[in-house]
Amino acid sequence: MSQLFFGYFAGMIAMTSILVVALRNPVYSALSLLVMFFHVAGLFITLHAEFLAAVQIIVYCGAILVLYLFVVMLLNVKQDDRYHSQWRIAAIVCVPLVIEAVVLLVGGAGTMVSSRNAEPQDAVVTDNTLAIGQTLFSTYLFPFEVASLVLLVAMIGAIVLAKRDIGESDA
Amino acid sequence: MTEFGLRLAISLTQIAAVMGVVVVTVLILTLAERKVLGWMQDRMGPMEVGPYGILQPFADAIKLFFKEDIIPAGANKFLFTVAPILCLIPAFIGFAVIPWGPNQTFEVDGITVRPFVISDINIGILYILAFASLGAYGIILGGWASNSKYSLLGGLRSAAQIISYELNVGLSIVGVLILAGSLSLVKITEAQTGGFWNWYLFALPAPQIFAFVVYVISSVAETNRVPFDLPEAESELVAGFFTEYSGLRFAFFFLAEYANMVLVSCVAAALFLGGWNAPYPGTIMALIGLPSVAWVENTMWFAVKTYSFLFLFFWLRATLPRLRYDQLMRFGWKVMLPIALGNIVVTSLAVFFYQQMK
Numbered sequence: 040m041s042q043l044f045f046g047y048f049a050g051m052i053a054m055t056s057i058l059v060v061a062l063r064n065p066v067y068s069a070l071s072l073l074v075m076f077f078h079v080a081g082l083f084i085t086l087h088a089e090f091l092a093a094v095q096i097i098v099y100c101g102a103i104l105v106l107y108l109f110v111v112m113l114l115n116v117k118q119d120d121r122y123h124s125q126w127r128i129a130a131i132v133c134v135p136l137v138i139e140a141v142v143l144l145v146g147g148a149g150t151m152v153s154s155r156n157a158e159p160q161d162a163v164v165t166d167n168t169l170a171i172g173q174t175l176f177s178t179y180l181f182p183f184e185v186a187s188l189v190l191l192v193a194m195i196g197a198i199v200l201a202k203r204d205i206g207e208s209d210a
Numbered sequence: 211m212t213e214f215g216l217r218l219a220i221s222l223t224q225i226a227a228v229m230g231v232v233v234v235t236v237l238i239l240t241l242a243e244r245k246v247l248g249w250m251q252d253r254m255g256p257m258e259v260g261p262y263g264i265l266q267p268f269a270d271a272i273k274l275f276f277k278e279d280i281i282p283a284g285a286n287k288f289l290f291t292v293a294p295i296l297c298l299i300p301a302f303i304g305f306a307v308i309p310w311g312p313n314q315t316f317e318v319d320g321i322t323v324r325p326f327v328i329s330d331i332n333i334g335i336l337y338i339l340a341f342a343s344l345g346a347y348g349i350i351l352g353g354w355a356s357n358s359k360y361s362l363l364g365g366l367r368s369a370a371q372i373i374s375y376e377l378n379v380g381l382s383i384v385g386v387l388i389l390a391g392s393l394s395l396v397k398i399t400e401a402q403t404g405g406f407w408n409w410y411l412f413a414l415p416a417p418q419i420f421a422f423v424v425y426v427i428s429s430v431a432e433t434n435r436v437p438f439d440l441p442e443a444e445s446e447l448v449a450g451f452f453t454e455y456s457g458l459r460f461a462f463f464f465l466a467e468y469a470n471m472v473l474v475s476c477v478a479a480a481l482f483l484g485g486w487n488a489p490y491p492g493t494i495m496a497l498i499g500l501p502s503v504a505w506v507e508n509t510m511w512f513a514v515k516t517y518s519f520l521f522l523f524f525w526l527r528a529t530l531p532r533l534r535y536d537q538l539m540r541f542g543w544k545v546m547l548p549i550a551l552g553n554i555v556v557t558s559l560a561v562f563f564y565q566q567m568k
Contacts, residue, residue, distance in 0.1 A: 066286075066289070066351075066354065070351075073347070089331065090393075092333075093333050093336035093337055093339070093340045096340035096343070096344070097336065097339055097340045097343055100344060101339075101342075101343025101344060101373075101376065102376075105343075105346050105350065105369050106369075106373070108347075108350055108351075109350070109369045112354050112365070112366060166332065167332070167333070168332070168333065168393055
């Protein structure tokens with residue numbers, strides 16, 4: 040049963056990810072990205088990480104992707120302006136990826152299965168939210184604080200860059 | 211019948227019952243809104259269909275059902291069709307985790323049934339927030355797919371507005387979550403048992419009064435209601451994102467807006483006003499020796515709280531003029547957000563020192 044769900048979610052994620060870059064209409068691209076985020080959340084649920092699934096939907100679907108759509112609609116991007124038919128670059132990127140996938144599938148098949156069987160038992164916790172909170176604020180406190188500081192700096196930077204014109208015209 | 215079949219049948223019955231209650235509530239709301247607005251403006255409201263106009267919702271429904279379904283030339287047919295459904299599903303799906311009554315169980319053929327909550331998942335409130343945030347897609351896509359500048363402007367406005375105020379809704383309930391120590395609506399409601407002084411609106415050590423005010427204002431904004439109805443400001447944008455919609459598709463948007471109102475009212479009742487708990491300890495039914503029907507009293511209290519919240523929506527609509535767009539954004543980010551953040555800090559400190567003293 041869980042294999043079936045994993046297969047469905049993984050297949051849909053792969054398919055919609057390809058559609059994001061392959062579709063001609065940018066709005067459809069954004070929508071297939073939405074479907075992909077949903078299926079990633081579904082994967083989290085099969086791993087008993089309900090909190091992560093909810094946060095995935097709230098943050099990525101509810102906020103970030105809405106802004107993407109907002110920009111796509113506001114700019115009204117012409118369909119030809121996007122980077123289609125760049126086969127050479129695509130080939131250069133794809134060849135190493137394909138080689139890597141083949142190597143992983145052929146060479147590491149045995150170890151992959153054993154590690155995948157071990158994971159779900161670790162992930163099953165009675166209170167998912169509590170576990171994440173405690174890990175985040177004890178084991179990973181320093182990386183967490185650094186990440187939030189980096190985000191704050193990025194946010195202030197974005198505001199400074201965006202507001203420069205207005206400030207200069209006032210002065 | 212197998213056990214799985216029985217479980218499925220029970221779940222489907224519960225879902226059908228909740229859907230039925232919500233749709234009937236929406237029907238009542240459409241009439242109640244027009245009546246309340248009428249009375250507040252010294253009018254009668256609808257009086258033609260049935261005695262005192264009480265059959266007006268059915269007349270409206272029949273009218274919408276038989277109207278011609280127009281898809282404008284140049285519209286994106288697929289998205290134009292999908293958008294109302296995308297708007298409607300998130301509005302209804304959130305009701306799955308609302309506790310309508312006490313968390314009692316009874317057995318049917320060895321299967322435990324919880325009659326008053328469809329599903330008690332341990333991330334209940336996050337689940338509601340997640341699906342509420344998806345409602346924006348229906349509005350944005352509907353506005354874009356209509357191929358009309360009014361619709362597009364309405365859709366874009368709603369995108370910015372929903373993102374801004376969703377944040378405030380999320381932050382305003384964090385105080386309650388800190389007090390309850392849980393994300394499950396069933397557990398949060400149970401933690402408020404025993405008199406109105408235990409409701410999180412008034413509860414020690416940190417009464418969530420400011421959070422409640424922020425929640426009320428932000429949820430009005432999130433449901434696109436007056437005074438925050440800029441996505442459909444009729445004086446500027448004809449009818450905003452659903453200008454081009456007619457017939458059943460328009461009805462879907464309409465239904466979604468009212469279902470969202472009911473949903474935010476239910477969440478407000480469950481989080482801040484004690485949910486199904488009566489404002490006094492216990493229940494009157496248990497006092498007079500009928501504890502088996504105490505759930506009637508509890509569900510009635512839930513209904514009373516939800517409906518008084520819904521009345522507030524009508525009251526605001528009759529009282530306040532629409533905000534300007536920059537005022538809306540400034541109010542959301544510079545007034546509501548700092549209050550919500552401050553409330554989290556104060557609540558955390560209060561809970562921490564309270565636990566230290568104990």
